[in-house]
Amino acid sequence: METVAAIKTLIQQLAESTDQFGRAEINDALRELQYSLETPFDTVMRMSLDTCQVAVARIGSDLGLFKHLSQCASPQSAEELADHLGCGRELMSRLLRYMASVRMVQQTDDIKYISSNITQTLAVPGLEAGMRHAFENLWPVLMALPDFLAERKYPDIVDAKDTAFQKAFNTDQDCFHWLATQPTRIANFKVLLTDERTPNFLSTFPLEKELGSWSAEPEKALFVDIGGGMGHACIRLREKYPNQPGRVILQDLPPVLQAAQATQPLSGIESMPHNFHTPQPVQGAKFYFLRLILRDFPDHQALEILHNIVPAMDAESRIVIDDGVPPEKGARWAETGTDICIMSALGSKERTQRQWEELAAKAGLQLQALYQYTWPVVNAAMVFSLQ
Secondary structure (H helix, E strand, O other): OHHHHHHHHHHHHHHHOOOHHHHHHHHHHHHHHHHHHOOHHHHHHHHHHOHHHHHHHHHHHHHOHHHHHHHOOOOEOHHHHHHHHOOOHHHHHHHHHHHHHOOOEEEOOOOOEEEOHHHHHHOOHHHHHHHHHHHHHHHHHHHHHHHHHHHOOOOOOOOOOOOHHHHHHOOOOOHHHHHOOOHHHHHHHHHHHOOOOOOOHHHOOOHHHHHOOOOOOOOOEEEEEEOOOOOHHHHHHHHHOOOOOOEEEEEEOHHHHHHHHHHOOOOOOEEEEOOOOOOOOOOOOOEEEEEOOHHHOOHHHHHHHHHHHHHHOOOOOEEEEEEEOOOOOOOOHHHHHHHHHHHHHHOOOOOOHHHHHHHHHHOOEEEEEEEEEEOOOOEEEEEEEEO
């Protein structure tokens, strides 16, 4: 046991002495080691019981446990938490015991509970909403996926209206149109969209280099954020380059723009109602920006979106696609898991660089540069010009 404790201490020291990328490599190595040491029984138990985590996390979220415990100054007993949150004492004890076993909370020597790093994570509204969105909207789809594929003899999924989503929710609508009719289900998705994670594409995107000789005339657009949601990219651009001339335009559907304007000031940013399934109205912009848009659509619909932009471009215009770019070999579990989820619910995919280039070529575009800004999971800003 002393040897195990020493190894644990060494790993903690290594993690504290490196950056986020080094910690990700340590996590990958530990996960690979864990899997290699498992007995067959361990493997089946892990696969079977991993499903408990998001269910118990959802219960904790419903109770307000994570927010409450993250604010407590001293350890809390199960009885104290049960009474404060309106939960049966035995139920709370069992929930906490499970949570402690997966570090959702920490258990003290005297069988009380304090927050862990995971408790703090699940107390953040945008991250908590991500977990709830997964439980409510993704898990039913994943549960329906095996039967959906078996019934159809395992075809490629390429149609947003013929996926496991329709089977799970007994609808003929695609995911986004159906969710729009479900206010309680879409609420967490909307909160998730307000969570702006860092780093972002501007951390590695060389604006001056990409501008080249481009000059902003009075009505010329510098940056058009297509389907830009809450306007995070526009705000970041204005904050980092406050003196850069050129119009910065946030495009989305009217209700989304209203929500963005009510959430934070959009200083120096124009709001323009636009549906990216229709032709792009802004002509000759320097950058047409698509962040996490095309990953939500099968190739034929993603191509339609690009075709709506291309006629608006001139020789100096660039389409910047900010999205995941998993490697052909050695993709990480977060990338491959996301790929399965969006395939199941949307009929879309996580595209490799080769797949992005092939898609863009069909729209008359060619890749000029790729600026990766997250490691080891690859997110990058890909710059495309007219062929």
